[in-house]
Amino acid sequence: MAQNMTPQPVDIATVGTTQKRSRLVAFGVGTLIVAVALVSFWAYKEVRSTEVKLEERLSDRAKILVDDRVAAVDTQVNGLKNAASRLLEAPMFTFFAAEVNNYKGDIGVLIAPEKRDNGAAPADKDALDKLMDNVPLMVVTLRDFCQGEGFVAGRIVNAQGNTYLSTMATTPALSDAEQRRVASVVETGKAVVSPVYTSSFGLVHDLVLPIFPPAFETQARPVSVLLLTKAVTGKNNLSELVQTTTVAGEGFAVKFIQKITDGYEKLELGSGSLSKVAAPAGITEDTLPFGVRLSVGGGEDVYSAGRRIPGTDWWIVQERSYLASRIDYHEAVQRIIILAVLASLVLALVVSVFWWRLVGKEQEEIAGQFRDLCGVIGDQKQLLDGINGTIKDPISMTDETGVYRYVNKAFGLAVSRSPEEVEGLDTKAVFGFDTAKRLRISDQKIIDGADSVTIDETIWLQSKRHFFQISKAGLKDEEGKLTGIVSVFRDITAQVEAQERGSRMVQQTIHALVRAIEASDPFLGGHSRIMGQIAVGIAKTLGLSNRDVATVEAAASLSQIGKMFVPREVLTKPGALTEDEKKIMEQHVEYAREVLKDIEFELPVLEAVYQMNERLDGEGYPQKLTGEQIGMPARVLAVANAFTAMARPRSYRAAIPVEKALSILKEDSSDYDASVVSALGKVLQTPEGERIVAQAAASQAL
Structure with missing residues (x-):
């Protein structure tokens, strides 16, 4: 019994080794958990970022498409309003509407002469005879206008909603909705566009505009209303405009x-x-x-x-x-998950190696476990190689001489060869001499010690141009020696082509707006062209950047767009404007900003147009900017605009000679940048400048 009670000796070395091993195991497991958590967090952030970018891209594309179609429809509606307004400003319509308004009898007889009451008082009879004598000409004029502008019908009603002129053989009474629109136009004096509705002409909408009495009459309210009916379907109508766009729909x-x-x-x-x-x-x-x-x-x-x-x-x-x-999004998520799994496995391998080195080679048991782990990792690597073959982005690894040691399936498909055929070839054999030469430049940066390099490269594959974003990183051994260069090719052809289409869209928008200016007022269009030629010449003489020259050219073309909305009697008034008229005229800057603010020019065009009426001494408009607060493109436009206005003849004066115009600009040194005025003088001394001045002097006076 005494022997059984004797304590057994404890192997202190064994206990210490066990405790050390336990601590190493805990350290390795903890490190691996932290590493996997970090990779998982990275994967989550990448997935979320991919979704946000997808929705931002879709939002931007939707906005561009909406703005494109809204602008097209708005331009057509405003064009129809402007055309109708010019018709209604004709004296024959204003006088006739005023006479009808003053007539106290039944105006319905103007479209139904058979209802005429021959027993009317002599004064009423004379007035009615005078009106009826003008009816045929008024109807023909209205019918010709409707046919020319694409309206299917037109009628004129008085302030009470009674029709007295119509292009229709049989004129139905106004509906309740039409009566309300007529009453609204009479009350506010503003044009109204009706909703689309079904009529005998099919789907149509109405344009309802006020007819005011002649300017010398004291009555400010409309005396009649013009109703124009336009078909929705058919060529150049609303349905076609909505379905047609200058932007790719994607x-x-x-x-x-x-x-x-x-x-x-x-x-x-x-x-x-x-x-x-x-x-x-x-x-x-x-x-x-x-x-x-x-x-x-x-x-x-x-x-x-x-x-x-x-x-x-x-x-x-x-x-x-x-x-x-979200198809592309789900594919991106799959790639992120694959990369996360791959990174986790690599981290597991690194942690395992580090753990193995800490424990020591002498521990056979741990060494055996490590060999087992390597076997598992090898099996998983084979699995990952299979997964890697399904990744759509081409991936390759080359040695320092540019010879391919590994390519995935996507790389082989891109160059129309199997991975086995590519491996062993150099970049020159795969892509050709010129492309290989460019790719080797980025390889050399990795060889020289850069951790990673990202380049954008144009590569022709299968007779088709592709844009690639190529990310390269060095693959190093445990001693830090470079053993290879890994390249991931991301095809960004769609994005690059989308950017190119966006640039073309902006140019098309500028051309469309310039055509709108010329169609609305040829004088303004001519002013913009001459001003643009002078402004570009000044900008180049000053040595401005290509970006500033492009800004000046685009802004000059659009500089007069706000004046399309200024009342013509103010815009064309000879002599000085009153204070109220100046305030009305200065509103053209705000009109221009409203038209241009939603257009993505990729250049500060809106800023240049908005600032071109500012003056160095702060006496300009609309913001009273001074000195360096005014951008250089706006200063160039200010001088070009002032000179063009003086160089062109007006209805009340001849064109101002070049020398005198330059003298005026130099004297106004508190208004205009002296260096810009000096550059203008140099431009005007060139043959091109002389041609522009001659063109300006020969233009039609406003």
Whole structure:
């Protein structure tokens, strides 16, 4: 019994080794958990970032498409308003409307002579005879205008809503809605665009405009109203405008809806019919913010955004299928997960190696476990090699001489060879001499010690141009020696081509706006062209950057766009303007800003146009900027604009000679930049400058 009670000796070395091993195991497991957690956090952030970027790209594209179509419809509506306004400003219409307004009898006989009451008082009879004598000419004029501008019908009614001129053989009475629109125009004196509705002409909408009495009469309210009816379907009409765009749609579908008294209606662009729909979720007074919601009219969930067309109850909505939009996102998520798994395995390997070195080679048991772990990792590497073959981005590894040691399946597909055929070839054999030479430049940076290099490269594959973003990193051994260069090729052709289309769209927008200026007022268009030639010459003489020269050229073309909205009697008044008229004239800057603010020029065009009327001494408008607060493009435009105005003849004066115009600008040194005025003088001494001056002097006076 005593022997059984004797304590057994404890092997202190064994206990210490066990405790040390336990601590190393805990350290290794903890390090691995932290590493996997960091990789998981990175993967989560990348997935979230990818989703945010997807929705930002879709939002930007939807906004561009909406703005493009809204601008097209708004331009047509304003063009029709302007054309109709010019017709209604003709004396024959204003005088006739005033005479009808003063006539106290039944004006219905003007379109139904058979109802004429021959027993009327002599004074009424004479007035009626005078009116009826003018009716045929007025009807022909109105009918010719409607045919020329694409309206299917037109009628003129008095302030009480009674029709007295019409292009229709049989003129129906005004509906309640038409009566309300007529009353609104008479009350406010402002034009109204009606919702789309069904009529005997099919789907149409009305343009309702006020007719004011002649200027010498004291009455300020409209005396009559012009109703113009325009078909919605057909060439150059609303349906075609909504479906046509200068911007690539990238899977977006356009929807046209309108707000009515009791909700919303959708115009079916294909069949040309109207149907009631629920209000889109989140819609406000003027916008439908970008987001995920049910498609207009029901069906699937979509990404959509929209905007109301100014001055109407019409809305343009762009939609793209939610599921179709997220296909690329799901593929990106798959790649991120694969990379995260790969990174986790690599980290596991690194931690295992570090752990093995701490424990020591003499511990056979741990060494055996490490060999088992390496075997597992080898099996998992084979699995990852299989997964890597499914990644769509081409991946390669070259040695320091540019010979390919490994390429994935996507790389082989890109160069039309199998991975086995590519391995062993150098970059010259795969891509050709010139491309290989450019790629070797970035390889050399890695060889010289750079951790990573990212380049954008154009490569022709299978007779097609591709834009690649190539990321390169060095692969090093445990001693830090470079053993290879890993390259990941990301095809960004779609993004680059989208940017190029965006630049072309901006140029098309500028040309469209310039054509709108010329169509509205040829004098303003001529002023813009001459001013642009002078401004570009000044900018180049001053040695401004290519970006500033492009800004000056675009801003000069659009500098007069705000004056399209200034009353013509103020714009063309000879002599000095009154203080009130100056305030009206200065509003053209705000009009220009409203027209241009939503256009993405990629240049400070809006800033230049908005500042060109500022003066160095702070006496300009609209912000009273001084000195260096005014950008150089705006200073160039200010001098070019002032000189062009003096160099062109006006109805009340001849063109001012060049020497005198330059003298005036030099004297106004507190207004204009002296260096810009000096550059103008140099431009005018060149043959091109002399040609521009001759062109300005020969232009038609306003």
